[in-house]
Amino acid sequence: MTLSYSAPLVRTAVPGPRSKELLDRQQVRESSARTYPRYLPIAIRRAAGSYVEDLDGNVFLDFLAGAGVLSLGHNHPRVVAAVREQLGDLVHGLDFPTPAKDAFTEAQLGMLPGDMGDRFKIHYCGPTGANAVEAALKLAKIATGRTDIVAFSGGFHGSTAGAMAVTGNVGPKAAVGNGLPGVHFFPFSYCRRCPLGLRPETCSTNCATYLRSVLTDANGGVPRPAGVLLELIQGEGGSVVATREFVREVRQLTRELEIPLIVDEVQTGCGRTGSWFAFEQYDIEPDIVIASKALSGIGLPVSVLLYRGDLDRWSPGAHIGTFRGNQLAFASGVAALDYVRSADVLGNVCRRGAQIAQSLGALAARVPGIAEVRGRGLLWGVEFGDTDGLSGSQVAAAVRAECLRRGLIVELGGRDDCVLRLLPPLTVSEAEIAVALDIVHDAVAAAFPQPSHRDNRVPAQVR
Amino acid sequence: MTLSYSAPLVRTAVPGPRSKELLDRQQVRESSARTYPRYLPIAIRRAAGSYVEDLDGNVFLDFLAGAGVLSLGHNHPRVVAAVREQLGDLVHGLDFPTPAKDAFTEAQLGMLPGDMGDRFKIHYCGPTGANAVEAALKLAKIATGRTDIVAFSGGFHGSTAGAMAVTGNVGPKAAVGNGLPGVHFFPFSYCRRCPLGLRPETCSTNCATYLRSVLTDANGGVPRPAGVLLELIQGEGGSVVATREFVREVRQLTRELEIPLIVDEVQTGCGRTGSWFAFEQYDIEPDIVIASKALSGIGLPVSVLLYRGDLDRWSPGAHIGTFRGNQLAFASGVAALDYVRSADVLGNVCRRGAQIAQSLGALAARVPGIAEVRGRGLLWGVEFGDTDGLSGSQVAAAVRAECLRRGLIVELGGRDDCVLRLLPPLTVSEAEIAVALDIVHDAVAAAFPQPSHRDNRVPAQVR
Amino acid sequence: MTLSYSAPLVRTAVPGPRSKELLDRQQVRESSARTYPRYLPIAIRRAAGSYVEDLDGNVFLDFLAGAGVLSLGHNHPRVVAAVREQLGDLVHGLDFPTPAKDAFTEAQLGMLPGDMGDRFKIHYCGPTGANAVEAALKLAKIATGRTDIVAFSGGFHGSTAGAMAVTGNVGPKAAVGNGLPGVHFFPFSYCRRCPLGLRPETCSTNCATYLRSVLTDANGGVPRPAGVLLELIQGEGGSVVATREFVREVRQLTRELEIPLIVDEVQTGCGRTGSWFAFEQYDIEPDIVIASKALSGIGLPVSVLLYRGDLDRWSPGAHIGTFRGNQLAFASGVAALDYVRSADVLGNVCRRGAQIAQSLGALAARVPGIAEVRGRGLLWGVEFGDTDGLSGSQVAAAVRAECLRRGLIVELGGRDDCVLRLLPPLTVSEAEIAVALDIVHDAVAAAFPQPSHRDNRVPAQVR
């Protein structure tokens, strides 16, 4: 594989002829529900590390990284080698014990901090994050004998009926009638747009207070739920980092009321935020942890629940699925974790995160149209506000397009897609970050219609 | 890999020490929702073709085949080679077009009979059958603007909230409150236990008539549904083969009422029944086809919807998921389909199916406790009735255990698990079938407490 | 009050000027959800016994009788006297005990056959039938701890969310999203249009068999319900009389499975079918009986549940309402029951019912367009089939109009309103019945376009 940093990045706005042929064929034959290629019209021939190459030989820096899946970048050689080896032994194992699965179980439980690994159990889910969310809701309902779920505005948990019901995005839900009942949404600590309309100086985690008020009110309308489902950083919601006070108060409340706290670490887990699990940074212990995406390091489908052993009250067959014994993903995941440890990948995440924070902070200080820069580790977002007659979403879309024509793949998120999201591989190098951020700076400059770099505004905060 | 037919099959009822250790570790650390190893206590070291080998070197004939996933058996070398090659190029591609995906799309649409491939589109789902079921229900609801779904007693479609709602098994549903509303169950043509209590001589597809009566009755209680979801052979339901008349009348009715007919071919598809899709044998054209399990041939997770192009009315992002671009599965699927064609695997399915039918027919004729033998292609079921104070389920469990101690892995299904199910790889050889059926004959003899081989009963029918 | 049989009945098709004025004002100011005056454009000035008089002095025979509410006709003097007396003491009593309520409780429990009155309890509901249906569903759910309800196609139970959910009419439900989940519809023994498509000679209560099949099938899709809700004669559904075998098998099955059988006697109760409760004629004992409509005899709002004492497991306040202590209705109900007993009203019901059966039977024998004549006591229906290019519904509407212009108020029911329904007061005289049936005969003759009284068809059955 010859893809490397030394390859020149694409400098063109339009796909070449071979890419275009494949994109056209896709449009004719594939579902209109497809998303990425609509805004990032790339047909991928091959990829390696932080780079992808299209069918016409153009090379892109990939700061989407499989929506955060490719923690070790594309086709990491150490991990690929482990997959090759496993291919000779066993590919598919249902839920039978196998050496690969045993090692994976050991590795995952072993990453839980303190003695959690001794007290927690693992459930192998159908290999998607949504499936694990469904399993978590089911486990909480069965363990508590209750029927309702508390979720948060801005959350994203997946596309299946149960996962969609707990997702904040109302458009897709409204399009489909008869959704899953019993989900109650509460405010998330999205302080830049405080849902309660409070300013920092009058706030004392009132979003969490409201949750407490309702759940302790016999006339509040919301029954004691089977679980509270929380992302610590809302990824799709716009890289919104929950405040420490909010998370700790939610944990305190759910403990008092004996409500399992379910933490969705599908995007934040596996080192993305600088610790293996994001919850470690909040000094809390969840009751159920949902993990998927980067578990295998190179994008093989796998997902699991990790949960307090005493919640393990479901029956045999309560949540099954044919592909729960993906041996390639197990072998891959064990190799990936070995690499993360041996190469101090988490250290790299923290250093590169600081590098990004510094650069985006400088950008935000210069560009009034940037409303906020937020992130942890290698999960960052740049929220654009409305400027010069353009909505934040329009600006963000323009920045994405300008990045692409400069060779950088990035995606949007947040309300109305007004947040530029950076999700590079955790193995990204200092030089790659530098190149990418130069492109972002240039793209922002190009996206704003004119000299809108006025200095007469309060610069955005970096959270 | 040295596993082959010549390897002596295990002749022991208990796991060896190394297997036992892994089984014990699993019991301690894994979810109590696990299933297979409870009744088939095997820890798998490696596998090839129709065989698996446990950690103690015992070899088993695998007539479970990953619950029908392993159409070409374990680790088919031609397919594994294709996966190895793909590993160097690209593993994970979100929903971007890639050469591997393009070839897979071409291959799958190309398997649709007649000109269907020109009129149908493909949607890539999160890589589980359940996810594809969820996507199918969503597509039907959005395309019709309706909210309800008709499903059938005995059906199995998965464990996520939407898939569980359309599944007949009531135990898991009752354990979880607040299920997905708007699902209406109707009788399936399970003639051995006719849900309407009719005998063959008085039946004229009244189960389908009842569906028509309700859906055309303004006071019937069931609104015009968004879709009718049907398995042509209910696999988990007990290898129950729908009658041709029933299926064709359901198709006729849904066409008249403009209700999309969704056929779940997760288990019956990819050649399992002797044609690539089971619906071909019924001479019908469904509106939405759900495929998964054996798509990759060797068990890599992938699932798709194939559907009438004019139903493609969902919005970008209507059903998303991170692992929908599993390039290894695409490469694997294309290679598997090449092999199916070049090696006349469908011909083998038909010949081996006839071999099974003949052998099980003889067994049923001899053993009054066998209520019915049913199947198509290489999807077979032996339903045990209540005999000599034992329930059919008890007998079936005993037969499974007796098979296992003779080296044959088989599973149960149907109501209260009273049906022994045979799901060998589609590449199974005549000799392997012969060995397996000898074991089944012996196991049945051993499972019945006494000389219950009385001839004073009407022998079971083979359907 | 001067209204009497001797008054000449109206002979005009159009409302007079005073009636028209009120009808017009209603159209402008009242809800478009109003129903009766659309097809029976009458503005009522006063009424007595079986007669109503409009604002222009036209007199009509009232065979609608407040949709079966006015069991003793309009303003029965004995009952009105009791109301006048109660007005001086107490009108509204919440759920406090009062002499009027105590007497009413005594009277209602006393009408239960055998020793049921000793074992049953009474719950006072908000004074509508729908409210009592809601209370019954709630009681059954709380008593069993289950969540689902079985109802029957063709049933009608009311317009509130719970009552509408168990009602067969799909139009109103489809207009309102997010209905009450967990209701499962099953076939009713509507043999004229057997929902299973069976002919009498092959039927052996297979509609009940199907219910048994599903409820005893672990994979049937329908969990053990909290209750089975049944009308013995579906009134709004088209005066469809359940067969004795069907009802008894449903009772047998629900007893075996410990499912409360809820009988909705809102229309069939209080003597309408010739016995006080219709269930007496089926020799069954329900677990919960819903009563309302004719409880007060003259139309004052009241409704109750009568139910097995051991089901009384709801909590204080589980089903409340301000108007549950309608003292006027209690006094009225006691007086009405006294009159029913002293004047042998049930005997009159039986005799007048026989008179109707004889006359309608003769009509049906003569008119091929009549598909079936059905009824019990004074609840009758004439179902019209499709004839001479007219649908049964069109014919029925024409017959209603022809009746009205001859001075007889009758309404329609059944599928697409193809059934003419006769619901006279239970105190109707032989002469009034004779007049009314002469009108019906004439109206039928007038409604059919031409000499369609062909004799080349099998005459309709009288059930």
Place this chain on the structure above:
Amino acid sequence: MTLSYSAPLVRTAVPGPRSKELLDRQQVRESSARTYPRYLPIAIRRAAGSYVEDLDGNVFLDFLAGAGVLSLGHNHPRVVAAVREQLGDLVHGLDFPTPAKDAFTEAQLGMLPGDMGDRFKIHYCGPTGANAVEAALKLAKIATGRTDIVAFSGGFHGSTAGAMAVTGNVGPKAAVGNGLPGVHFFPFSYCRRCPLGLRPETCSTNCATYLRSVLTDANGGVPRPAGVLLELIQGEGGSVVATREFVREVRQLTRELEIPLIVDEVQTGCGRTGSWFAFEQYDIEPDIVIASKALSGIGLPVSVLLYRGDLDRWSPGAHIGTFRGNQLAFASGVAALDYVRSADVLGNVCRRGAQIAQSLGALAARVPGIAEVRGRGLLWGVEFGDTDGLSGSQVAAAVRAECLRRGLIVELGGRDDCVLRLLPPLTVSEAEIAVALDIVHDAVAAAFPQPSHRDNRVPAQVR
């Protein structure tokens, strides 16, 4: 009728022998869901004006007044006379126009302020408040084509499935599975216990801001609702008066988003708060008004919707019911309204309300255990806080009991029944109020264990 103010009030804590007999019979035969007689063990023989007399001749001042139904007290002679007259003409009229109904329609639409009466329509509901709530939800859903409803914590709307779903009380809902989906609860301006945990100095109607945040957030989790359902004063919720700012912001928001605002005036309507409708005091115009309880003045069951004419998009029969044509209630309602106008009852409400406010204010200033005194017109609540080791609920229950033994009937409400509620007839005299409030003062003194009249606390506010 001889009951009058001169009758000595009861001075005993226990029911006499005749009352006890009836209470005992009730306990044996009636539903365990009964409520009032559990805490107010009274068997009522007769009543008049503000008084009730039990079966043993004890006389009580009735400040419960049929839960607010008896606006003109018991058996008001002017209204009773109108009922007597109507009894001779017509009692029950389905939804046919009649003179009584026409006059009632005229009267009700005529009470709407400004030109609302010209633009609004009336729908006659089944005669309970809950039925009108159900109808209002249905109307809003049909008119908007949407499926969800916003309701408020602390709200009470009734016991049928739809009305219970929008009611805040979680206990009864949790007892019944499978409730109506699609209801979302939001914070009410219950400032004494601000659900957001704000203090007055930092609040700027943030409860309404939160509603705005969620309903305008594409990722908020709550779809644009079909209606927002609001009580202006939460009666059962504890006489909680919505702030003017909150109500006006909710009205502003719902207008912007084209969401019908449904105001439940079942308890607050018909003059209870000093204006005919409570919404007049907030200077808003709702889109749908729910009225019931006091419409007839003396407790005859009736309920209606008043709504913007352009919302009148439901179909014939969309919400039906047998008892919607209660002619006695119509005649009664017209007579009651005449009396209200001619006797300046609304003026009395305002004067007596001021009298209560003054007296309760003085009480609260003296008794630290009183957390807040709240009300409008003749709808008042005294909320007790936790004091001296007793919960507010325990104190409130003790006060109720002490009131009863002194001859005053009062009930509790609010969270855990910690609020003493005063709901006298609107015709109550100055002297009756004085007697009642003397009793309340004495009862409070008696209920507090001892010298708890400490002055070292901030006195409660009167809102």
